[in-house]
Amino acid sequence: MDYVRLGSTGLKVSRICLGMMTYGSPEWHPWTLDEAASKPFVRRALECGVNFFDTVDLYQIHRFDYETPIEETMSALDAIVRSGKARYIGASSMYAWQFAKMLYVADANGWTRFVSMQNHLNLIYREEEREMIPLCRAEGIGIIPYSPMARGFLAGDRKKGGGGDTTRANSDKLAARFYYEDLDFAIADRVGEVAKRRGVSRMQIALAWVLSRPGVAAPIVGASKLQHLDEAMAAVAVRLTADECTFLEELYQPQPVVGPL
Numbered sequence: 069m070d071y072v073r074l075g076s077t078g079l080k081v082s083r084i085c086l087g088m089m090t091y092g093s094p095e096w097h098p099w100t101l102d103e104a105a106s107k108p109f110v111r112r113a114l115e116c117g118v119n120f121f122d123t124v125d126l127y128q129i130h131r132f133d134y135e136t137p138i139e140e141t142m143s144a145l146d147a148i149v150r151s152g153k154a155r156y157i158g159a160s161s162m163y164a165w166q167f168a169k170m171l172y173v174a175d176a177n178g179w180t181r182f183v184s185m186q187n188h189l190n191l192i193y194r195e196e197e198r199e200m201i202p203l204c205r206a207e208g209i210g211i212i213p214y215s216p217m218a219r220g221f222l223a224g225d226r227k228k229g230g231g232g233d234t235t236r237a238n239s240d241k242l243a244a245r246f247y248y249e250d251l252d253f254a255i256a257d258r259v260g261e262v263a264k265r266r267g268v269s270r271m272q273i274a275l276a277w278v279l280s281r282p283g284v285a286a287p288i289v290g291a292s293k294l295q296h297l298d299e300a301m302a303a304v305a306v307r308l309t310a311d312e313c314t315f316l317e318e319l320y321q322p323q324p325v326v327g328p329l
Contacts, residue, residue, distance in 0.1 A: 086290075087122045126184060127153070159185055185211055213288065258315060262308075
C-alpha cells in the first residue's frame with residue numbers, strides 16, 4: 069500500500085479509503101452487509117495496509133448547510149477539534165464558492181480550517197475539475213472522491229434499459245439520476261477496452277484514473293465482495309499512460325452539476 073499526506077497536514081493516509089456505507093444494516097439499503105458479514109472486509113483492509121476508513125480522526129460535514137450561518141458551523145467545528153474529539157475536519161460536495169467562503173471565515177477568525185474535500189469524481193462525472201479541484205490544490209486541501217466507480221456503473225454490468233446484474237444495480241435509485249446516458253455507456257466501454265489490454269479489471273482502470281488526478285489523496289471505495297476489495301488495493305500499483313488517459317477522457321462532455329445536491 070502507498071501512503072500520502074492528506075492535503076498539507078501531517079496525517080499520512082493510505083491511497084485507498086474504505087467507504088463504510090456498505091456496512092451496517094440491510095435496512096438502510098438492500099446491498100448493505102450486517103456486522104458479522106462486514107468484519108472480514110475491515111480485517112482484509114487492515115491486513116492490506118489501509119489506515120483510512122470513512123472516517124475516524126477526520127470529522128466531516130455532509131454537504132453545505134443553507135439553514136445555518138457559516139460562522140456558526142465553523143465555530144462549532146473548531147470547538148470539536150480544540151476539545152480533542154477530532155484531529156481534523158473535512159467537507160463534502162458543495163459549490164467551490166461556498167467552500168472558499170467557509171475557508172475564508174475560518175481563517176478570518178483563527179478557527180480550524182478544512183483539510184479535505186470529499187467530492188463526486190469519476191470518468192463519467194468530472195465537473196469538479198473546473199473549480200473545486202483547482203481550489204483545493206491551491207489551498208492545500210486533500211481530495212478524497214466518493215463514487216470513483218460511478219456507483220458501480222464503470223464495472224460494465226449495467227443495462228441500457230436500467231438496472232443490471234447485481235442487487236445494487238437493481239435497487240440504487242440515485243444511480244439512475246447520475247448515469248445511464250448513452251455517452252456513459254460509451255465511456256464504460258472504453259474502461260473495458262483498456263482493462264482488457266492491460267489484463268486487469270475494469271475497477272482497477274477506473275480507480276487508477278482517479279488516483280492519477282492531481283490533488284487526489286485517496287478515493288473512497290465501497291466493497292460488498294472481498295474480491296472487489298482486493299482489486300481496489302491492486303489498483304494503487306496500476307499506472308496509466310498519457311495515451312490511455314486521453315483515450316478514457318476524450319468522449320467526456322460537460323453536464324449539469326449534481327455533486328452539491
